[in-house]
Amino acid sequence: QSALTQPASVSGSPGQSITISCTGTSSDVGSFNLVSWYQHHPGKAPKLMIYEVSERPSGVSYRFSGSKSGHTASLTISGLQAEDEAHYYCCSYAGSSAVVFGGGTKLTVL
Amino acid sequence: QPQLQESGPGLVKPSETLSLTCTVAGGSLTNGYYYWGWIRQPPGKGLEFIGNIYFSGNTYYNPSLKSRVTIALDTSKNQFSLKLNSVTAADTAVYYCARGGASQMLYAMDVWGQGTTVTVSS
Numbered sequence: 001q002s003a004l005t006q007p008a009s010v011s012g013s014p015g016q017s018i019t020i021s022c023t024g025t026s027s028d029v030g031s032f033n034l035v036s037w038y039q040h041h042p043g044k045a046p047k048l049m050i051y052e053v054s055e056r057p058s059g060v061s062y063r064f065s066g067s068k069s070g071h072t073a074s075l076t077i078s079g080l081q082a083e084d085e086a087h088y089y090c091c092s093y094a095g096s097s098a099v100v101f102g103g104g105t106k107l108t109v110l
Numbered sequence: 111q112p113q114l115q116e117s118g119p120g121l122v123k124p125s126e127t128l129s130l131t132c133t134v135a136g137g138s139l140t141n142g143y144y145y146w147g148w149i150r151q152p153p154g155k156g157l158e159f160i161g162n163i164y165f166s167g168n169t170y171y172n173p174s175l176k177s178r179v180t181i182a183l184d185t186s187k188n189q190f191s192l193k194l195n196s197v198t199a200a201d202t203a204v205y206y207c208a209r210g211g212a213s214q215m216l217y218a219m220d221v222w223g224q225g226t227t228v229t230v231s232s
Contacts, residue, residue: 003156036218038157045206045225046149046157051218089157093217097162097170099147099210104156 004029004090004102011108017078020105022090023071028100030071034093037066037075040104041086049088050075077107085109112137114207114223122201122230128194132207132223139185140165143213148181148192150203151225158203163190164212197230204228 005023012018022029022037029035037050048057050066053073063078073092077084090102118130132146139146147162161171163181171179180193194201204227208219 034217038219040157045222046208046219047222048215048218048220051211051215051220055215057215057220087156091157091159091218097168098172099159099162099170099217101149101157101159 002100004092004100006088006090006102006105008103009106009108011110012077012080013110014080014082016080017076018080018107020075020077020088020090020107022073022075022092022102024073024092024100025071028092028094029068029073031095032093033068035066035068035073036091037064038089038091039084039086040089046089080109082109111221112209114209114221116205116207116223116226118226118228120227120229122197122228123232124198124230125196128192128197128201128228128230130192130205130207130226130228131189132191134188134190134209137209137221139183139188139190142166143211145210145212146181146183146190147208147210147219149206149208149219151206152200152203160192160194160205162210199230202228202230 038046040046054066113135145162148160204225206225207223209221210219
């Protein structure tokens with residue numbers, strides 16, 4: 001299976017909203033509502049932010065939301081804060097127990 | 111929430127076998143609601159799913175690594191392990207263990223270890 005496609009970088013100013021896209025195929029994102037998103041600060045463990053396309057785990061800010069249309073999933077962060085600066089990875093189930101990650105997106109808060 | 115901790119050698123010689131262990135504290139490997147997985151991040155690159163194992167013993171391995179990977183459970187020690195043989199410099203990475211959902215939060219990984227750096231070099 002191939003990695004999901006994410007933009008290498010996105011940026012926004014504090015208070016703004018940004019959206020990170022994650023494009024897959026009919027074998028993964030397009031076939032299953034099992035997309036998750038992870039926030040990764042350097043040197044730390046990745047943190048689950050969204051699961052099953054749009055569900056937020058307990059303790060994750062309401063500013064983080066997820067959606068999907070066709071083969072593309074999206075993560076939106078509203079009211080950008082400095083601490084949101086990190087790498088973000090999407091991940092999708094791809095059938096037969098397979099899991100595939102996106103290449104990652106670096107979010108810069110200007 | 112349980113805590114996961116990776117352990118193992120930080121340096122492995124080319125062509126040898128990389129062996130890592132993930133110890134689960136505050137949770138049980140025998141809980142059928144979860145799977146237990148390994149993920150790695152080579153320097154300057156993104157996350158790569160290596161594979162996972164369920165309490166049943168069923169495993170999944172990334173096709174690109176399948177011929178070299180073994181993941182196993184040791185329920186007596188509440189640990190699971192990763193073995194990757196015939197390593198090369200391309201296997202140099204930070205290796206993470208994680209818990210994933212098998213019944214709820216399907217396939218999402220909600221608990222991660224801190225990661226351990228493994229360098230392949232002679």
